[in-house]
Amino acid sequence: MAVKGIQFWFEFASTYSYLSVMRIEHLARDAGVPVEWKPFLLGPIFRSQGWNTSPFNIYPLKGRYMWRDIERLCDNYGIPFKKPSHFPRNGLLAARVACMAASEGWCPEFTKAVFRANFAENREIADPKIITEILTSIGQEGSQVIARAESSENKEYLRKQTEEAVSLGIFGAPTFVVGTELFWGNDRLENAIDWYKKHIV
Amino acid sequence: MAVKGIQFWFEFASTYSYLSVMRIEHLARDAGVPVEWKPFLLGPIFRSQGWNTSPFNIYPLKGRYMWRDIERLCDNYGIPFKKPSHFPRNGLLAARVACMAASEGWCPEFTKAVFRANFAENREIADPKIITEILTSIGQEGSQVIARAESSENKEYLRKQTEEAVSLGIFGAPTFVVGTELFWGNDRLENAIDWYKKHIV
Numbered sequence: 001m002a003v004k005g006i007q008f009w010f011e012f013a014s015t016y017s018y019l020s021v022m023r024i025e026h027l028a029r030d031a032g033v034p035v036e037w038k039p040f041l042l043g044p045i046f047r048s049q050g051w052n053t054s055p056f057n058i059y060p061l062k063g064r065y066m067w068r069d070i071e072r073l074c075d076n077y078g079i080p081f082k083k084p085s086h087f088p089r090n091g092l093l094a095a096r097v098a099c100m101a102a103s104e105g106w107c108p109e110f111t112k113a114v115f116r117a118n119f120a121e122n123r124e125i126a127d128p129k130i131i132t133e134i135l136t137s138i139g140q141e142g143s144q145v146i147a148r149a150e151s152s153e154n155k156e157y158l159r160k161q162t163e164e165a166v167s168l169g170i171f172g173a174p175t176f177v178v179g180t181e182l183f184w185g186n187d188r189l190e191n192a193i194d195w196y197k198k199h200i201v
Numbered sequence: 202m203a204v205k206g207i208q209f210w211f212e213f214a215s216t217y218s219y220l221s222v223m224r225i226e227h228l229a230r231d232a233g234v235p236v237e238w239k240p241f242l243l244g245p246i247f248r249s250q251g252w253n254t255s256p257f258n259i260y261p262l263k264g265r266y267m268w269r270d271i272e273r274l275c276d277n278y279g280i281p282f283k284k285p286s287h288f289p290r291n292g293l294l295a296a297r298v299a300c301m302a303a304s305e306g307w308c309p310e311f312t313k314a315v316f317r318a319n320f321a322e323n324r325e326i327a328d329p330k331i332i333t334e335i336l337t338s339i340g341q342e343g344s345q346v347i348a349r350a351e352s353s354e355n356k357e358y359l360r361k362q363t364e365e366a367v368s369l370g371i372f373g374a375p376t377f378v379v380g381t382e383l384f385w386g387n388d389r390l391e392n393a394i395d396w397y398k399k400h401i402v
Contacts (some may be wrong), residue, residue: 049260059250061372065385072392092235169287181273184266185386191273 003179003200005034006040006192009165010111011042011173012091012098013054014068018119019186020174021111022079031193032201037107039098039164041091041158042173049171055090073186080120089118096149097131099157109138204401207237207393208378210366211312212243213292214255215374216271219320219373220387222312222375222393223280238308240299241366242292242359243374250372255289273385281321290319291327297350299330302376310339329336 008024010017028035046055056063067083074081094114101107113134117123123130132142148154168177176183176192179200183192211218221260229236247255257264268284275282295315302308314335318324325330329356333343349355369378377384380401384393 059372061370064370065372065383068383068384069389072396076392169262169265171260171266182266182269184270185388187386190272191277195273 003196005036006067006196007036007038007177009038009170009173009175009177009184011040011041012094012111012114012118012125013088014042014173015056015066015087016186017174018115019070019077019079020189021075021115023077023186024189025108027189027193031197033193033196037098037102037111038161038165039095039102039107039111039158040162040170040173041095044162045166045171048166057087080116082120082122084118084122087126089124092126092130093131093146093149094125096154096158097135097145098147100149103157106138106140110134110140113138160190204362204397206237207397208239210239210371210374210376210378212241212374213295213312213315213319213326214275214289215243216257216267216301216320217387218375219282219316220271220274220278221318221390224278224387226309226374228390228394232398234394234397238299238303238311238312239244239362240296240303240359241363241371241374242296245363246372247369249367251322258288260351277288277336281317283321283323285323286321287325290325291329294329294332294347294350295326297355298336298346300362301346301355302349304358307339307341311335314339 002174006028008020010021024035029070046052051058054063054068071081071083073079091114098107098111098114101110114125114131117130117134118125125131128146132146135145136144165175168175169182170177172184174184174189176188178192178196181192181195183189183195207229209221209300211222225236247253252259255264264274272282272284273279292315299312299315300312314330315326315378316336318335319326325334329347335348336343336346365374368383370380370383371385373385375390376385378391378392379397382393382396384396
């Protein structure tokens with residue numbers, strides 16, 4: 001199967017996904033690399049490793065480091081950041097809407113708005129009212145979109161997408177898939193783009 | 202206390218430490234940043250988190266990814282690499298010698314030779330014969346150095362250094378410490394150097 005670009009796998013609760021959500025569009029555009037946005041859920045993957053929350057909560061030292069690291073990186077990149085009062089936030093509804101958005105072409109706009117709400121504005125993205133407001137702010141029919149996102153067909157779409165992540169060997173977010181190569185973490189975004197330019201184009 | 206440079210905390214068993222061991226000297230020299238080499242043991246830190254081996258062995262997906270990532274990064278950096286047949290190798294003796302070497306000014310040379318033996322030549326660095334050969338190859342008196350490294354005074358030095366790592370909040374390797382800032386992982390080496398130049402000098 002011909003490789004048509006980079007798959008960008010992200011999870012709405014993930015801090016390092018936030019960095020890539022805010023960076024991938026201009027980097028990929030500058031490099032002329034198409035990006036396919038692939039929302040998925042890390043929860044089921046973490047649970048299969050015996051974790052019932054983020055490893056950043058399970059290992060407090062690592063968690064404390066992560067927040068400082070994110071703060072410094074946002075500062076370097078010029079990305080707004082405010083530490084959420086609750087972590088990780090449940091991104092199930094957002095991921096369902098994002099699946100629908102991906103098939104309709106407005107996934108990047110919606111996703112950026114949700115990540116900003118979570119990591120720059122400390123808003124509760126698990127709350128359907130917040131998601132409705134975000135949808136309205138980007139010109140979508142909030143409650144109608146949510147109803148479609150909650151359809152059994154769309155729920156199945158996200159389930160299948162998460163199963164696809166598992167079958168690709170994905171274990172964290174963000175992950176970039178270029179052909180048969182996996183690149184894990186915001187630090188690998190540039191490497192994934194370079195790989196595509198060197199080996200695929 | 203005045204900050205005199207970057208502390209480079211590394212563990213001989215650690216694959217990502219290998220990348221930094223091979224890179225830090227010329228990056229720091231180009232930037233005019235002094236480096237203090239700080240060998241320590243991750244084993245006691247991992248055990249206190251409930252791990253009895255490397256997380257790359259505990260989580261096989263992450264492990265498989267790590268080996269591919271290291272292979273690609275070595276290729277990018279031009280660092281020789283051959284996957285060791287045994288991982289992680291016990292770096293206790295090497296770390297003890299490195300502590301002594303650090304106080305005598307030949308830590309970088311010894312450390313690079315041991316990391317190359319482990320990750321480019323698949324040699325068993327836990328074997329005192331291999332460490333003796335490495336010492337001889339860099340002009341040290343092998344068996345005499347090992348005897349001094351195994352003295353109770355020097356063993357205590359490494360124990361204290363590992364305790365210092367814990368007290369700094371270090372949970373993985375490599376870690377770069379610049380004043381009160383921690384930078385974890387080979388990916389943060391450049392960030393640590395930039396931080397020093399921006400905030401310390």
